[in-house]
Amino acid sequence: MAAQIWGSEKRARRRREISAKIAQMPELHDSKPLPFMTREEKIMESARKLTILTEKMGQIIDPTDPAELYHLNNEVLGLEGNPMALHGVMFIPALSAQASDEQQAKWLPRALRREIIGTYAQTELGHGTNLQNLETTATYDLATQEFVLHTPQITALKWWPGNLGKSSNYAVVVAHMIIKAKNYGPHPFMVQLRDEKTHEPLPGITIGDIGPKMAYNIVDNGFLGFNKYRIPRTNLLMRHTKVEADGTYIKPPHAKINYSAMVHVRAYMLTGQAIMLASALNIATRYSSVRRQGQIDKSQPEVKVLEYQTQQHRLFPSIARAYAFQFAGAETVKLYEHVLKEMKSGNVSLMADLHALTSGLKSVVTYQTGEGIEQARMACGGHGYSMASYISEIYGVAIGGCTYEGENMVMLLQLARYLVKSAALVKSGQSSKLGPLVAYLGVKSEPTSLIDRIPNSGFTEYVKTFQHVSKRQTLKAADMFFGLMEKGEKREIAWNKCSVELNRASRLHTRLFIVEAFVRRVNEIADIRIKEALTDLLHLHVNYELLDIASYALEDGFLSASQLDYIRDQVYLYLGKIRPNAVSLLDSWEFSDIELRSVLGRRDGNVYENLFKWAKSSPLNKTDVLSSVTQYLKPMMEKARL
Ligand SMILES: CCCCCCCCCCCCCCCCCCC/C=C/C(=O)SCCNC(=O)CCNC(=O)[C@H](O)C(C)(C)COP(=O)(O)OP(=O)(O)OC[C@H]1O[C@@H](n2cnc3c(N)ncnc32)[C@H](O)[C@@H]1OP(=O)(O)O
Numbered sequence: 001m002a003a004q005i006w007g008s009e010k011r012a013r014r015r016r017e018i019s020a021k022i023a024q025m026p027e028l029h030d031s032k033p034l035p036f037m038t039r040e041e042k043i044m045e046s047a048r049k050l051t052i053l054t055e056k057m058g059q060i061i062d063p064t065d066p067a068e069l070y071h072l073n074n075e076v077l078g079l080e081g082n083p084m085a086l087h088g089v090m091f092i093p094a095l096s097a098q099a100s101d102e103q104q105a106k107w108l109p110r111a112l113r114r115e116i117i118g119t120y121a122q123t124e125l126g127h128g129t130n131l132q133n134l135e136t137t138a139t140y141d142l143a144t145q146e147f148v149l150h151t152p153q154i155t156a157l158k159w160w161p162g163n164l165g166k167s168s169n170y171a172v173v174v175a176h177m178i179i180k181a182k183n184y185g186p187h188p189f190m191v192q193l194r195d196e197k198t199h200e201p202l203p204g205i206t207i208g209d210i211g212p213k214m215a216y217n218i219v220d221n222g223f224l225g226f227n228k229y230r231i232p233r234t235n236l237l238m239r240h241t242k243v244e245a246d247g248t249y250i251k252p253p254h255a256k257i258n259y260s261a262m263v264h265v266r267a268y269m270l271t272g273q274a275i276m277l278a279s280a281l282n283i284a285t286r287y288s289s290v291r292r293q294g295q296i297d298k299s300q301p302e303v304k305v306l307e308y309q310t311q312q313h314r315l316f317p318s319i320a321r322a323y324a325f326q327f328a329g330a331e332t333v334k335l336y337e338h339v340l341k342e343m344k345s346g347n348v349s350l351m352a353d354l355h356a357l358t359s360g361l362k363s364v365v366t367y368q369t370g371e372g373i374e375q376a377r378m379a380c381g382g383h384g385y386s387m388a389s390y391i392s393e394i395y396g397v398a399i400g401g402c403t404y405e406g407e408n409m410v411m412l413l414q415l416a417r418y419l420v421k422s423a424a425l426v427k428s429g430q431s432s433k434l435g436p437l438v439a440y441l442g443v444k445s446e447p448t449s450l451i452d453r454i455p456n457s458g459f460t461e462y463v464k465t466f467q468h469v470s471k472r473q474t475l476k477a478a479d480m481f482f483g484l485m486e487k488g489e490k491r492e493i494a495w496n497k498c499s500v501e502l503n504r505a506s507r508l509h510t511r512l513f514i515v516e517a518f519v520r521r522v523n524e525i526a527d528i529r530i531k532e533a534l535t536d537l538l539h540l541h542v543n544y545e546l547l548d549i550a551s552y553a554l555e556d557g558f559l560s561a562s563q564l565d566y567i568r569d570q571v572y573l574y575l576g577k578i579r580p581n582a583v584s585l586l587d588s589w590e591f592s593d594i595e596l597r598s599v600l601g602r603r604d605g606n607v608y609e610n611l612f613k614w615a616k617s618s619p620l621n622k623t624d625v626l627s628s629v630t631q632y633l634k635p636m637m638e639k640a641r642l
């Protein structure tokens with residue numbers, strides 16, 4: 001199963017080897033539990049481990065393999081981030097995709113050797129979503145052949161970029177490029193922010209940390225202002241766009257090609273989210289198989305809480321989602337790598353499809369991951385609320401994904417643009433022009449679902465039902481939009497009036513893709529035992545998801561009330577079937593205790609001993625009487641007693 005999750009036997013074996021090596025290297029372990037550290041201590045601890053990793057990485061992993069790097073990161077540095085999180089996730093990808101060969105030769109080896117630390121600075125205090133209204137300017141000075149970066153007002157301060165505040169000395173900065181008074185829109189520039197020797201901010205740069213956040217606090221998300229700060233013309237990233245010395249602008253082959261670093265993260269973050277969901281579920285499911293509370297049969301002893309159907313219903317559909325996201329994420333990464341290769345050689349024809357797909361997936365996956373992690377926390381009762389479970393930290397980090405790399409509603413609306421264009425093709429009889437991801441929009445569906453009538457149809461009838469509801473909602477939302485425009489409404493106003501319906505279409509389309517990715521994977525599996533276990537999980541997935549969106553299929557009678565009962569019964573049937581495999585389905589992800597950082601979810605299952613030991617190690621328990629008591633509470637009580 002681990003091979004299915006991680007992509008191959010070799011990958012699963014390598015993960016085990018890496019975890020085993022790290023277990024033998026105490027210098028790479030947290031020196032004390034992270035929840036007992038202040039933010040400053042955590043940042044220091046992370047930097048300490050990061051520098052050891054820089055020395056020893058080659059002994060542990062193949063540093064050119066992103067999957068091994070990510071595993072090493074999760075084991076040693078953890079999900080709260082590190083001082084170079086953005087360096088690997090956005091700075092290097094931005095340089096790789098957007099810098100010319102000559103620029104790459106100059107900067108990439110230095111970045112890869114970690115001579116310099118970089119980030120991606122795009123969002124501003126006043127604007128994150130609407131990139132056209134960013135306010136930082138890069139004005140070309142023909143006389144000196146330099147760009148002058150400037151922050152005209154407080155809302156133009158860069159705000160949020162990870163590791164910008166304190167760690168980075170370089171950044172890819174997105175600014176509106178102005179040449180001879182003409183604004184060419186947002187473009188990426190390589191900018192040095194700090195002196196390489198002293199790490200002091202360079203003159204003309206105002207920079208700092210934006211303060212503590214809901215989670216992810218090892219990362220120093222920062223602010224940045226420029227006061228007429230000059231950089232050479234050749235610091236504009238020039239793989240696709242060029243500015244000649246005389247100010248001549250050579251436009252890129254696709255207007256949005258400079259957005260590739262965002263698409264990179266959107267594609268890669270899906271498996272990251274799956275891992276966080278599976279981690280929280282691993283903790284909750286292990287705990288639920290240890291925790292005994294109440295009886296189902298009064299004549300019997302107390303049961304493990306995992307025996308309760310409500311507990312299973314709370315956890316198991318999310319286990320299925322974690323697998324589904326992992327499989328859909330792996331497909332998306334493959335597609336992304338393919339499109340990137342094509343883009344580098346000038347073929348930009350697949351960019352729109354990839355943008356639509358990643359926009360929808362990033363939104364649905366992050367939202368459902370958040371839901372699943374929060375349910376996992378609640379499934380642990382009181383102990384879930386303790387930082388000993390670590391689930392609240394996992395939640396805080398994962399939920400950030402709903403906002404970063406494009407706020408979810410906004411990204412769903414991006415996919416909706418693509419769906420509406422596709423609907424227009426269907427309506428104008430041009431279905432043959434539809435791309436493979438939306439080809440189903442042009443296929444006539446049966447009048448009713450056959451879900452309960454063809455028992456051995458595999459998952460075909462389910463996929464058809466998801467296709468039906470997605471198609472119907474897409475065409476309905478598109479009709480609504482076109483209808484408003486026909487009545488004379490301006491395009492943007494009509495769009496806004498339909499946007500809730502449009503986003504519903506985007507979610508349904510994306511959920512269909514996730515189901516299909518799960519089906520594709522299960523169909524490929526040769527090992528009969530693995531196939532059987534995953535088929536059960538897939539049964540739960542399709543039935544649970546369909547029940548969740550059933551109103552769309554009931555509206556037009558595609559599903560009947562009796563079919564809904566059938567689907568519901570299937571959910572209960574598969575909850576029971578999955579119960580014996582539940583812990584194994586999560587243990588198969590092979591998270592080490594070091595990586596999980598959860599006292600509640602350790603592999604040994606000694607929940608109560610571990611919790612008591614952890615509580616005793618709390619800094620508050622170093623002394624029996626705290627100074628807050630001697631200084632304030634004791635005098636108050638004494639005064640009251642007089
Ligand atoms: C097997 C290997 C396994 C390896 C495993 C490794 C696992 C690794 C896991 C990694 C985990 C990662 C963990 C991450 C850690 C956390 C890091 C956080 C970092 C966060 C960074 C950031 O947030 S950076 C800032 C991000 N900002 C945004 O996303 C802004 C959102 N806004 C936008 O994107 C845009 O403004 C917009 C798209 C909403 C609108 O743009 P714009 O105003 O320019 O659009 P227009 O209206 O003019 O035009 C729309 C038009 O353009 C098309 N379009 C838009 N974007 C793209 C694109 N990217 N590509 C192609 N086309 C695009 C759009 O479709 C429209 O087309 P039409 O034809 O007109 O409809």
Ligand SMILES: Cc1cc2nc3c(=O)[nH]c(=O)nc-3n(C[C@H](O)[C@H](O)[C@H](O)COP(=O)(O)OP(=O)(O)OC[C@H]3O[C@@H](n4cnc5c(N)ncnc54)[C@H](O)[C@@H]3O)c2cc1C
Binds near residue numbers: 086127407
């Ligand atoms: C943990 C974290 C890390 C980050 N790291 C980075 C980084 O490294 N580099 C970087 O540059 N940025 C980073 N960001 C910033 C992030 O990319 C932005 O916060 C994000 O893109 C959302 O933009 P915003 O904050 O402007 O939200 P807003 O756009 O102000 O969103 C507020 C609300 O308005 C709605 N809304 C906005 N526009 C529309 C629209 N057109 N239609 C409908 N509804 C709309 C949204 O749906 C939302 O409900 C990070 C953010 C976080 C939380």
